[in-house]
Amino acid sequence: MDLIKKKAPKAAKSPADPPVHEQVYQTLRAQILFGEMAPGQPVTIQGLTDSLGAGMTPVREAIRRLISDGALVFQGNRRVSVPVLSAADVEQLIFARKTIESELARRAAKHVRPSLIEELEAIDAALDSAIAAGDVTGYLRYNYRFHAVLYDHANAPVMTDLVERLWLRFGPSLRVVCGRFGTQNLPDRHKELLQALRANDAGAAGEAMAQDVVQGMEMVEAMLSEQAANA
Amino acid sequence: MDLIKKKAPKAAKSPADPPVHEQVYQTLRAQILFGEMAPGQPVTIQGLTDSLGAGMTPVREAIRRLISDGALVFQGNRRVSVPVLSAADVEQLIFARKTIESELARRAAKHVRPSLIEELEAIDAALDSAIAAGDVTGYLRYNYRFHAVLYDHANAPVMTDLVERLWLRFGPSLRVVCGRFGTQNLPDRHKELLQALRANDAGAAGEAMAQDVVQGMEMVEAMLSEQAANA
């Protein structure tokens, strides 16, 4: 008999199966980015080992990475939670996003290929549908994807990395904003951006991106001061 | 009575002893920042557990954090190593550092207190001594400290975080630059910066910082193209 067979069928382990700690990281990252975790919510290792069915070590590693990303905060005692943004944080996010993301837009505008325009138009159409339907999760996902695809074409991995981290910081709060003000009122300058990309106008693309970033962040700022007033 | 004392000496365990994974992280971080690891050098978990006398789990967590910081790179197979900068990386580092660090200098210039000037002058004096003595490690440490202290006074933790990560990326290469060109030729605009801070001139402080950053990074750029030519 086969005493040797320790593990069962192994569930069709594909050749390049990402390690568990990577899967956990991606899962949590998406949850934070798309607002499935509320600002201030505590995050426990054991809670995640249960809900994700993973061991402690991979969960631990994923949490460390997310803390380093600024997506989670270590609270001095051994507690970890989803960060709550302060007004000062938002102000700095505005500056950093505005300068770096508009630069990425300028760079992307210099290597525009028709396939990029098509891809962005498709995403933006889906985004508009989500807005019309009041689908907050859809809005968050398509909005992220629009920016991510654009930045990918800027061929600037170092700067893109910085920006990805910034998005993780305000993801949870953005979800709250949508819940508060609805998706209808969310500004987007994607139409202007696409126009600039079609014209290969780097300056206009950068300007449109700066507008998009600032308007979005100002919604977050408004929500924060409203919360402060109600508290 | 102290029956409770389970372990004997415990080596003077102070009440707020940082966890092992934090100690490992700080140690590795310093080694990378101050050039004790060469670009391209492989980093193994088991090697670190031996050399640092720590268990696998804390070492693992520290490595994950450093990968997230951009201080180490994951090489697709399961290997981790110190990153080697490309010319494109350096170009992006220049843009990001220039915009963010000069903004930090501007902000710091608005809250200058005499104690800050004194502290920076002391560090800069030590920096000059290190340069005169050809002490590369001293140069790297004091130069970092000068910037870190200044940024601390900008009261902008989000942006400071971004910058700290950028420094981790070029730390190993900066060490190589110093070994290549010597400390004598390294530019520094700290004198102009201090002058601007004393005068509370935010614009001048930002300008001096931009100069400092660009000149330092251009040394790295020069080294890279030289290496490429020799290869």
Added chain:
DNA sequence: TCACCCAGAATATGATCAAATTTTTCAGTG
């Protein structure tokens, strides 16, 4: 209100399994 105790959660270790690299072996060929 304060000291103390306890449940629960986090930290850390070592063992075990899996994957990748390196070394070794062994034909086959010129």
Added chain:
DNA sequence: CACTGAAAAATTTGATCATATTCTGGGTGA
């Protein structure tokens, strides 16, 4: 008989888990 090259064994390293230990926070009783 030396040399090339592929296949296979062996070693090294990474990934995961189960378990033991330590610490934090809250509740309890004085």
